[in-house]
Amino acid sequence: MARLIGKKTQVEDVKKLTGPEKAAVLLLALGEDHSGLWKQLDEDEIKEISQAMAGLGTVTAQVVEDVLVEFVAGMSGSGSVMGSFEQTQKLLAAFMPADRVEGLMEEIRGPAGRTMWDKLGNVNEAVLANYLKNEYPQTVAVILSKVKPEHAARVMTALPEDFALECVQRMLRMEPVQREILDKIEQTLRTEFMSNLARTSKRDSHEMMADIFNSFDRQTEARFIGALEERNRESAERIRALMFVFEDLSKLDPGGVQTLLRAVEKDQLGLALKGASEALREMFFSNMSERASKIMREDMEAMGPVRLKDVDAAQMAMVQAAKDLAAKGEIMLAGAGGADDELIY
Template structure:
């Protein structure tokens, strides 16, 4: 096997200091090939290297060639380069004016150094709209203008119509928002909305358990709750108060029932209503067209006797569908903890 002999160091190289060798190398690499290195340097390093380049003068081609070969060998053994907000800002700082760099970096990571707008894009449109409708329309306009267009569209669709039109008009007339205003809005969102949302999302273990009980069949659910009554009656009562049952569907607004009827399996509805009280049947039938209600009654009559367990499973499936629709903000459920309030 033939071994490559190392290229001898040119005599002229001894005249150059470490800083001058680095300056010559960066000059040879140019902007395109040297960008990844420039962005790794601190401001002081960039100033020192730039000053050295400015005073470098003519560099013999043999020196440049040796530096490039040496650099190529060292780079091939590197694991990776590291890109970050800081290195990006340093790179831009060597190319663009300071105010332009600041504007670009604020768009990338937000005025507070972290994209609050990315966080808001993970908040459901129903929750965000519920918050915005209590804010000044101008504030809502600024916030929505910073969100992704698809998310802003969904939020506008959920907001009250007159309010959303007002917000849209303000977004159309909006000039560049002052940085101080963005800072204030971000601070308010962080201190009020996001912190309150985080607290609200700390799930009560009783709520989680109520969801588990909702998924059980009726006989298992009752057996478990009765057993819990003996050991922890307060917990059992709390779970019962948080459970959303098939009977609670009777308290829904007609518009919410209509959504459930459209999305549920028709046989499942028929089975669920087969064992339901007459008032519940009337509520569901009133949410259908006259022809659909007639066909549903005929299907129920044609079923003949059905097992109670099959009816309960169908009712549980409708409850799960209702809760899923509510989580997506498509319907509203009556809050079991309050006679008055509604939750989305």
């Protein structure tokens, strides 16, 4: 079984490669000029090698040489190869119809599992319930009867109670399902649910990294963003657009600012504002009483020089407090993606 999709590691020992991974290295090394080799494979083989390729990560030149002894002379100068979703999709597109390539890549990106029911068993119960609540109870009954009981129980708990009870009644009265009906349900799940889930998961990976980057100090963030830009500018730009940074608090409405002020310690606020732009400082001061604003200014002056890492820590704490309040529905955060995210009143 190929290693987990998305876990990019450096392969340094050929003995750790599975058969499909070795085949993936071979096809990556040969590149698009030899994509005709894929035509000799059946669909299951294509899927298995594609999954291995998409999760391969970096393979050192030495391992490439070990796998492809007859190509040592040609490969030794080119160094390592990189297996990725993008490279896999590009190679598949050379000999497969676009719709089949897209379907295959979405299935690879989706939850792990050999069958549709295995895949559903790896989908978060809340996500699955949110989809199923809009389906017919009879269809939901069939689906829940095909997944593991413990997962079905969690999904039912997440469904509206009346709807869940209706599904239970349908399951109690359910007779053996005809093969063609089951096939139709599987196809609908694949095209309407799994494909959307795969696209969402792809976006979520950038959102996850944006959250991680938000937690870096400024120097570390700049170093990682800079390094990522050199390797994958598109991903770097997407992460930067998704990041919510301290200066984005300027997009809060007055009520949101005042709610945030009540949730933040005064000494932490003063330290964070020491490193803020003048415009952002004034926004916070204008939402305080005149007396509180004056005291805060005096406290900030009394601090004298402060360490950058302390300011970063205070600002990150304020950003996290704002996110926590937004999660509770107490304030609304506009994203960092530009004008499209501005709030209209």
